[in-house]
Amino acid sequence: MGKRESIGIGLLGLGVVGGGVAKALMERAEALAAQVGCPLCLRKILEKDLAKARASKMDTALFTTDPAEVIGDPDIDIIIEALGGERPALDFIKEAMGRGKHVVTSNKEVLAKHFPELLSLAKEKGVDILYEASVGGGIPLIAPFKQDLLANKISAIYAIINGTTNYILTRMASEGLDFSSALKQAQKLGYAEADPTNDIEGIDAAYKLAILATLAFHTEVRPQDVYCEGISRLSSRDFRYARELGYEIKLLAIAKEKDASIEVRVHPVFLPEDLLLAKVDGVYNAVQVEGDLVGRVLFYGQGAGAAPTSSAVVADVINIARRINLGVTITPTLRLDPTKKIKPISEIETRYYLRMSTVDRPGVLAKISKILGDNLISISSVIQKESDVSADVAEIVLMTYPAQERAMQKAMGEIERLDVVREISNFVRVED
């Protein structure tokens, strides 16, 4: 019934993701052929590291160190890009599409930075590019935005989309570890890289949020549009106060649209402990979406790892391969509305948690409250504890009612200049 004897696959990169994909394609070849209607044939693998190639125990004839041998192979229909990073992945993807090949990629960086460009090119060349694995590993997240939730006007996305930081925060919350010990644990277990910057500073989450927000709001959201703060400033004290106040601390990627104005930000957040999202622990990811018809939906699962990521990559391959076999061409449709604006962080409105070290003297709280009041910020609760009597140091923790970020930043500047305040130890935004 199909039109093809087989469909040729080329794989770029045999790292964690590429290795998982190659394994899945080999081990379940029969089931995949049944799904597609003809066999999927892995014809070439680009891998510079010959030790990796040997360790894979796959036929050495599959391997090449020359990208042109994969991208230029006339018997290859679909290129799976699993190199990661911006270059040379971007060039290979464009080259492949230029040669009429469909592309499946798990590369959030390339996609976040070149989303409209890559989709336009695919359309122009009459090919498709799928990228389900770029956000949330094996959790179906891209497809819902491209299809299942399409009838909705999406108002908000709240996402835990970085497993490394969620693992670190979970350890800090459950065991009272400080940040650097929790990071070391994560590195030891392979959940954090030797250079963890991209994860702990929220850069990885910002790439993923840019992709989701672009799809959800039909407008181009670039990584540099995403306000980004990492988790390294959080201390075990913040976790103790959060618990006392009924909150969990999570690194959230947040995107909201209101009146054609979009806010996109990645930073630590106090989340009420009874929310489902607050209960997402360890390396798990979860994305909560709010649409005007569907209400609140949430998708949960493992956001990384060889097997979950290959689940998404192989599903994309099946999707394209089925259409090749049916002789059907579908190119990406990405409608972008250029009229929407990105809201600067100074204009967002949220509640705040503020932890300060002050001298231990009457009247300190009054001075702080006055500054907040002068900036139109109301306090919803206060915790004041003598943390070190001998050193004449007290700790004051405040939660505010909703206020504008600009006013809050101004007030914090003024508070820090008070002679009774030693430092603002931390401030964290609160989402309800």
Add this chain to the structure above:
Amino acid sequence: MGKRESIGIGLLGLGVVGGGVAKALMERAEALAAQVGCPLCLRKILEKDLAKARASKMDTALFTTDPAEVIGDPDIDIIIEALGGERPALDFIKEAMGRGKHVVTSNKEVLAKHFPELLSLAKEKGVDILYEASVGGGIPLIAPFKQDLLANKISAIYAIINGTTNYILTRMASEGLDFSSALKQAQKLGYAEADPTNDIEGIDAAYKLAILATLAFHTEVRPQDVYCEGISRLSSRDFRYARELGYEIKLLAIAKEKDASIEVRVHPVFLPEDLLLAKVDGVYNAVQVEGDLVGRVLFYGQGAGAAPTSSAVVADVINIARRINLGVTITPTLRLDPTKKIKPISEIETRYYLRMSTVDRPGVLAKISKILGDNLISISSVIQKESDVSADVAEIVLMTYPAQERAMQKAMGEIERLDVVREISNFVRVED
């Protein structure tokens, strides 16, 4: 760029779902036209109740009481079936496909009972039938099985897929209500129907589970294959013991595959309180899926209601309409493996919670334990409380280690015949 000036829609039924769909199609006509590439035109609505038609404030010329006027209209490309129930919905769907029309349905009963038949007919007639709204309202659930999780071998589904019963159980758990009061509350709020049988006896959940299991395991699972027990036997005492033991009680729809043998069952379950699924409260639904690549994923949202359901129906309409506009024909693919067997409930293995009313005398527990031991069932924990000293009645609560259902049923028969046991008040299966 599209091939069509417009795409004609016919709607069968203007009830809760149909009304929501009509509203969505009207109100967001412009956005939908942009998604599809040409306008979606609602041409005819079948509705016997003319009061409903008038109340809708839609053009009265749209309405008819004659199904042939909708199904037979040559300008209609897609029929949306929103009548519910098996007949006449089934006949209308078949008739529509016979006339070359695509079908979108939210009808779990028709689908669960005639799944392979309807998909084969669609294939034969060169049309598509989509049914995302049939399970879990607006939560994307069908699409993941048909597409995103396709690379996986699915081993288990654990689903809260009936909002009515989850609402009742949540009220019983949080407020100590008994079943009949909680049911009355649900009816008052419109979460339960006047005749609540289909919901509270698990029949609705069984239809939905049959659909999910058929898709997940690529084998026909019929509603009558699903072992089904409702929630009416649960009492507030069971909730108190559950809490004491660290569990929540949920009506779960469970499907598992092991060694080409499938178990499908709907019944109340003790779920460890720290599982995400145990925290799904009120009318919300959640479906947890376990795949060999993806691991554990969970989908959460509102499983019913006009707006969430229309989110799914309209997405299906967009999906088909886009393909019509591109001139692409895709018919359903449902591969069914006839070699898999349905496991009878007597052969399942799980843990059990058992609550008994006994005489208040030494040695009672020893007699019960002996019967369990003789049937190779081990006890993991016991709670014994004097519930009514004056009446010489004690209550014994047991949790077992995993045992086979057949052995458990036999043991319960023997325990009930003990002269020191007044009754087995309840038993509930436990999932970890």
